[in-house]
Amino acid sequence: MAGHPDLEPEQAYLDHAQASLEAARQRVLGLRRLAETAREGTHQARVEREVVEDTIRARLAQLDTGDASLVFGRLDFDADDPDQAGERYYIGRVAVADAEQEPVVVDWRAPVAEPFYRATGRSPMGLDRRRHFATRGRQLLGIEDELFGAGRQGRLHPAEGPEISGQGALFAVLDRPRSGHLGDIVGTIQAEQDEIIRSELRGVVVVQGGPGTGKTVVALHRAAYLLYTHRFPLEGQGLLVVGPNRLYLGYIERVLPSLGEAGVELAVLADLVPEDVGDRRDHPLTAKVKGDVRMVHVLTKAVVDRQRPLRTDLVVPFGLQSLRCDVATSRNLVESARRRVRQHNAGRRLVERALWKALAASARTDDVEPGMVRERLRKSEEVRAALEWMWPVLRPAELLRDLFGSRALLRLASAGRLGPNEVEALYRPREAADEIGQGWTGPDTALLDEARSLLGPRGPADEEPRSYGHIVLDEAQDLSPMELRLLARRSLGGSMTVVGDIAQATGALAPTGWDEILAHLPARRPARRHELSIAYRTPGAVLALADRVLPLAAPKLRPPRSVRAGGEPPAVVEVAVADRGEAVATLTVQERRAVGEGNVAVVVPESLVEEVGSALARAGVDHGRASAGGMGAQVTLVPVRLVKGLELDAVLVVEPARIVDEEPQGLRSLYVALTRATRRLTVVHAEALPEVLESA
Numbered sequence: 001m002a003g004h005p006d007l008e009p010e011q012a013y014l015d016h017a018q019a020s021l022e023a024a025r026q027r028v029l030g031l032r033r034l035a036e037t038a039r040e041g042t043h044q045a046r047v048e049r050e051v052v053e054d055t056i057r058a059r060l061a062q063l064d065t066g067d068a069s070l071v072f073g074r075l076d077f078d079a080d081d082p083d084q085a086g087e088r089y090y091i092g093r094v095a096v097a098d099a100e101q102e103p104v105v106v107d108w109r110a111p112v113a114e115p116f117y118r119a120t121g122r123s124p125m126g127l128d129r130r131r132h133f134a135t136r137g138r139q140l141l142g143i144e145d146e147l148f149g150a151g152r153q154g155r156l157h158p159a160e161g162p163e164i165s166g167q168g169a170l171f172a173v174l175d176r177p178r179s180g181h182l183g184d185i186v187g188t189i190q191a192e193q194d195e196i197i198r199s200e201l202r203g204v205v206v207v208q209g210g211p212g213t214g215k216t217v218v219a220l221h222r223a224a225y226l227l228y229t230h231r232f233p234l235e236g237q238g239l240l241v242v243g244p245n246r247l248y249l250g251y252i253e254r255v256l257p258s259l260g261e262a263g264v265e266l267a268v269l270a271d272l273v274p275e276d277v278g279d280r281r282d283h284p285l286t287a288k289v290k291g292d293v294r295m296v297h298v299l300t301k302a303v304v305d306r307q308r309p310l311r312t313d314l315v316v317p318f319g320l321q322s323l324r325c326d327v328a329t330s331r332n333l334v335e336s337a338r339r340r341v342r343q344h345n346a347g348r349r350l351v352e353r354a355l356w357k358a359l360a361a362s363a364r365t366d367d368v369e370p371g372m373v374r375e376r377l378r379k380s381e382e383v384r385a386a387l388e389w390m391w392p393v394l395r396p397a398e399l400l401r402d403l404f405g406s407r408a409l410l411r412l413a414s415a416g417r418l419g420p421n422e423v424e425a426l427y428r429p430r431e432a433a434d435e436i437g438q439g440w441t442g443p444d445t446a447l448l449d450e451a452r453s454l455l456g457p458r459g460p461a462d463e464e465p466r467s468y469g470h471i472v473l474d475e476a477q478d479l480s481p482m483e484l485r486l487l488a489r490r491s492l493g494g495s496m497t498v499v500g501d502i503a504q505a506t507g508a509l510a511p512t513g514w515d516e517i518l519a520h521l522p523a524r525r526p527a528r529r530h531e532l533s534i535a536y537r538t539p540g541a542v543l544a545l546a547d548r549v550l551p552l553a554a555p556k557l558r559p560p561r562s563v564r565a566g567g568e569p570p571a572v573v574e575v576a577v578a579d580r581g582e583a584v585a586t587l588t589v590q591e592r593r594a595v596g597e598g599n600v601a602v603v604v605p606e607s608l609v610e611e612v613g614s615a616l617a618r619a620g621v622d623h624g625r626a627s628a629g630g631m632g633a634q635v636t637l638v639p640v641r642l643v644k645g646l647e648l649d650a651v652l653v654v655e656p657a658r659i660v661d662e663e664p665q666g667l668r669s670l671y672v673a674l675t676r677a678t679r680r681l682t683v684v685h686a687e688a689l690p691e692v693l694e695s696a
Contacts, residue, residue, distance in 0.1 A: 004143035010074075010133065011140040013090065017071050018138055020096045020104045025063050032056050062260040065093050069135035071105055072187030073116050073166070078149065081126035084112075091116045093186060094260045108186055109228040117165065117194035124148035132166035132187070144168040164534075164563065165190055174536060174564065177598035178649050178678060180631035181254045185217045196530050197222045201230050201470065204527040206514055207499040210560035211546070211675030212537030215499040216645055219472045220252065222497050224259040226470055237469025237492055241266050244475040248645050250630045265468075269445045269483055272465065272490065273452070275397055277440045284664045286425040288508040290443035291480025293520070294417045296450060302403050302413040303344050303454045307391055309334050314386045316359070316377060323359040323373065325386070333358065334390055343456025344394065351391040355383070393458050396451035400444065405430035443508075446482035453489060470495045475644060476517055477505035484520035494522030503554035504644060504672045506665040513556070535560040537647050539567025542681045546674040548692050553667040570674075570681040572693070577686040581615025584654055584684055588621055591650040591680060592635055598649030600635045601626075603673045605658040612654060613637050644672050651677040654684045656693060667692075 004010075031052070071092040077084035091113045092105035106113050115125035127148045134142040144166055164170065170188045189197065196218050199205050205222075209215030223241060227234055241256075241264055243249045249266045256264050270277035282290065289295070309331035315324050333354035341347040356370040359377070377383045403409050403426075410423045418426075428439075440448065449465070457464065467490050473479070477500035479487070487496075498521065502513060511517055518527050535543060540562040547559045575583040584602060591600045602623075604612050609627075616623050616637065624633030626642050638646070640659050653659075653673045660666030670690065674681065683693070 004145075006143055007140060010143060014069070014071050014133070014135075014138065014140055017090065017092065017096055017104050020098050021063060021065070021070055021094075023099065024096060025060065028056055028059050028063070058263065061257065061262040062094055064257070065260075066258060067137050068093065068184075068258055069133070069138060069187075070094070070096070072133050072135065072169075074129075074131040074133075075113070075116055075127060076129035076131070077126050078124075078128040084126055086128075089113070093258070107228065109225045114194070114198065117189045118191050119148065119165075120191065121148065130165070132169040134169050134172045142168070142172075170536070170563075174678070177596065178647055179599065180251070180633070180636075182217065182252045182647070184221070184255050184258050185214060186221065186259060189218075189221065190534070190536075192530075192532060192534070193218045193221075196532075197225050199528060199530075201226055201234075201495050203494060203525040204496045204498060204518065204521055204523075206518065206527050206529045207497070207532065208501065208514065208529070209499065209532035210501055210503065210535060210557070211543070211672075212535035212562070212647075212678075213532035213560050214536055215501070215532055216252065216474055217255065218532070219474055219497050219499045220255045221259065223264055223470070223472050224256055224261045227261050227264070230469075234469045235263070238466070239264050239470045239472070240468040240490065241472040242474065242487065243268060244478060244644060245642060247626050247630055247642050248474075251646060269479075269486065270442065272486065273445055273448050275440055275445075275448050277442060277445050277448075280439070280441050282441045282443055283425065284508055285421070287441075287443045287480075287664075289418065289422045289425050290447055291482050291507070291509045293481040293485075294414075295447060295482055296485070297415070297417055298410075298413045299399075299403075299447065299450050299454060301415055302399060302409065303394075303451075304338070305409070305412055306394065306399075307334050307338055307344070307347070308389060310386060310390060314359075314382065316380055316382050318359075318363070318368070318373070318376065321364050323368075323377075324362040325355060325358045329358050330355075330386075330390060337391065344391075344454060345456045345458050348387070348391050348393050352387060355387065355390075394455050395458065396448045396455060397440075399451045399455065400447055401430070404428040443480065443482075446480065446486045449486040449489070450482060465490065467492045469493065470497070472497045472499075474499055475504075476500040477502050477511060478507040478644075479517070480507060480509045481520045484517060488521050491522050494524040496521060501557075503550055503557045504668055505554075506641075506644070506663060506669045506672065508664050510665045510668065533560055535562045536564075537678050538562055538564070538675055539677075539679070540565045541567040541569045542675065542677050545570045545681065545693075546671055549667055549671045549674065549690075552692055553665075553671045568680050570683065572683045572685070572689075575684060575686050580654075580684070580686045581611055582619065584612055584652060585615045585619035585621050587652055587682055587684060588616065588623075588635055589619070591652060591682065592621075594680060595649040598679065599631070599633075600650045600652070601638045601643065601646065601648040601676065602635065602652045602654065603638050603640055603643050603676070604654045605662045606639050606641065607658060607662060608654060609637065609639055640669050640673050643676055646676055647678055648676050649678055650680040650682070652682045652684055655687055656683060656685060657687050657690050660690050 071090050073091040075089045077087045079086035089106045089112055091108055095107040096105040098104050115127050119125040119127045130146040132144040133140055166188055173188050193214055196207055207215050223239055246268060310327050313324055313326045315322050333351060337347040337350040356374045360368045360370045360373045407427050410426055469492050471487060471491055473496060476498045505511055543562050550559050588600060588602055621635060623635040623637055626636050626638040656670050659670050663669035
């Protein structure tokens, strides 16, 4: 690969492409200078300059490839191909043209670039040659050619299976040390991944992928592809990527900008509601009940329970007479409003109008009009109290705070759907100093949003939740039915990319299959399902250990096959309880030395975070904490609940039995922990191993 005869001319072409990219940037900056020449002017002129500036910023972001190589491949089409007739195209991150507007680099998302990822020996798609460049920054290190037709050179998986494109370039990327951020795979996308990336916009695309199969980067590259292909309308409608936690968002945040797309919104669920949601964890039973779809009925009934007839007749003085609304009349006006409105808060105005009309009708004379009654009684304490009783205007936080603070209200709203233990799990005593909106936990997010959809806005100042043209949902297997409903409400047309691994479902309501997830997502057209079958990241030796756990964690799923056969065998180290912290620190230093510039994660159950963190500090091991500083340090202490989706050069899994015992889906959490390593895995235990690992 390194001694290729075309190395020098191809380096010259890559330099030319980079120079053309810089020239394009300078042309854009020239537009900015022109826009800045007239700072004064009308309001319309200022608005136009702002539009131009926004366009310039967006284009500069697209042209900013950072330290990554601009070009990663070349396509040579067969001279006999009727469509391309011997054309040659260089494939890269963004499209670049020279001063004469002749194409120098083709964007990887363009239709003509598709054979770079999809052509096979059986279906060459008109190619004569596919060339892969191995680069470090702007330096070309090597060239790998794949020939088609009579001179075909196959690149097959070691076992029977899909063809691997650009095997040398792929392994060069896989062997690089990891950093604190996920890298893109734009130069090494494989055919099964590209099929998902280029799938049509409409409907729900489901991607099941085991550890290391690249499902996250596939989803992110699909987002970039959709924005390129459907710039209108997606740029205006918005594209949302939802991740499981903020650590994860920080880990993936550079992928889309590296692909020229900086306008995508990254969020966790808590970002999608205006209430302040904290990091406190609910008891497992509480989290399970809050996520259960039965809460739709509970909340609906809780709202209906706040739409009540008067307990006693309302009698208010009005000049020399009294006006009356009796209990039966109040019941009729409440039931009428209930039939006519879809959202609770919108019914308050109907109830008020009906009350003024009922009070006016009770007058002894015919000259009392509803409008007159309203003007004179709308500030009356008795009338206001009656309206608040019959049909209060509510915020989501108020509804939930009142509901959770009363066992009686919970029992009434559940209408037998929740058992006594489940009602008790939801009960949260009201405290005099507790302010509305404080103390919400992650599972409350979906309940607050469900309540908002039932209640509606309180007035014109309340904003409706934003919806998006496309939503990418990662680690979907961990979302509860209520959380899935929240995301379905954010979808404009039902276009979503949903990725995950049922075997890694560790939430309180872990599904057994994708049908359970899809039941709560838009169903305007049948979902398109894909399964990624090859593990690119995880070495075969590591997967072999993790695959012992899989039959117990998810019996119906087949494990992915590693493209990296063999690898460093995992180590299982037994230590004394008293020496556990010191032993972990010593092993961490050894792993850090073994991976050189790579990174190391120490994955622990929640109960050992402080013990292991203190031991690392006493031993002088410079490290970060995933729950506080992200993955920027070379050594990071990671609670097992946060490790999902990460990839590390070396991983130490501490006390797997505790992981199994403490987590809601213990075996699945252990499976996740065991499959994070790209090079080295060490299991450290003082307590007895889980039975499934005892012979390791």
